[in-house]
Amino acid sequence: MLFEYAVIGGILLGIFYALLAVGLNVVYGAQKIINLAHGDIIMLGGYGAWELYNTYHISPILSTIIVIPITVLFGYLLNRLIAPRLVKASDPEMLSLILFFGLSEVIQALASLVFGSAERSLPVSSIPTSRLVLFGQGYPATWWVSALVIIPLLAIFVIFLYRTSIGLQVRAVISDSVEAAVAGINSKRVSGIYFGIGFALAACAGVWGVFIFGGVSPTEGAAITITAFAIIVFGSLGNTLGTIAAGIIFGIFYQLAQVYIPSWSNLVPYALVIATMLIRPQGLFGRRQRIA
């Protein structure tokens, strides 16, 4: 029974982890950079939900929708600000790491100033509270409610990417932005929008992170970024469906570790990265690159 509990619980949590990581993958796809401030955007999403609930009594379910346009705009404007500098830089990867490390520090400092350093949490009563019972085992409301909100969100994102004209352009830009421009696509604008969507997905994950992590604090960003990075490496860098699947698999591994070897469970992200690099460097769903 413990095993079933761990697997079902892992799937429910894994859906959250898929959302947690997919935003980082999207930003990587848009600009070919690792957003070191990813966890801090998630943290801002959490504070957004906390503020909206405490000031306006807005449910986190509604907050998930409210944070989307705000963070898309923030991500888009940030992209338009930094992308031209990255293009001109002699070492764009290093510059991007420095830029986003700096952004992470700034967000942390501002969050501490505005919200204080103490952890903030949302009452479980802010969402439907009934426990989910499956095979005689009960699962917290926060797990299944977050899964119920996140599944359609991820489905809409996948439909956007694979079934719309703008999604097709996004995939072309991810593949080769210069070639996309020659095909008449405004690569910079498309990259900017996609970058903004990455931020929005992160902020949505942040809303539910307040429940899954038990609260939100200014310093949580770095650990979240590492977890998200482990998941996208495991699933294959740049592969959206791979990241979603990897998030769910990660959730199952993590929950199994929580049940059987709880004191080791926090090592799961690191073990996953190392194992992926050693056994299948292209990731679980990646194709081997041919070096010509």
Add this chain to the structure above:
Amino acid sequence: MTESKSLLKIENLTTIFSGFKALNDVSLELFQGQALGLVGPNGSGKTTLVNTVCGLYKPAHGHITLEGLNITGKRPHDIARAGINRTFQIPKPFRDLSVYENVAVSSIHSKNRTSIPEILRKVNLADCANYPIEKLTASQQKRLDLARALALDPKVIFVDELAAGLTPTELTEVAEMLANFRQNGIALIVVEHLMGFLEQVVDSVFVLSAGKGIFSGSLRDALSDEEVKRVFLGGAHDA
């Protein structure tokens, strides 16, 4: 086929990289349905000219007009939408998109959309629509490049070393395709080293050497021109 309407006019085009003039005061004019061969030794500025006209490089001086519209220094996607498209010496398809999607994404900003199956039929790829890119042969990838260029309803296509690596049968096949494009009023600038192929597809040639235009006229006249012979055979090229 008419060759009266001027499409593309390049005047005194100069492109400079860190003080080096990769293109030096180049001027040429292209007419509707014309096929112009762009030839020159390696490093003569052929690809720089293509990239500058397509907006990938900013020119230091000069003007480029398409049907009288100034497109000098415009962004690559604006130039592509205006009607100038290109293929690449090494085809660069979008690797995560299917053959159909590769053409579909290139047609999104076309002002006069043709159906994707129709475009694929024109380049003999109709049976490969749902193939992933990895499944295409080198020749098919080159034809996909042509299909993508066609999808934007172009007025001018730069065809960059299409013949390299193709078999004689494949060369005949693509030569026929290019002839069909011209019949539909599309002008071609064909960058090519293979003279036999050029002879099949172009009316005239423009010869570049060290970034400068040194000859404009028929391929036959070019082959007997002293300066062209010196550039190609005399080892005097210094770029």
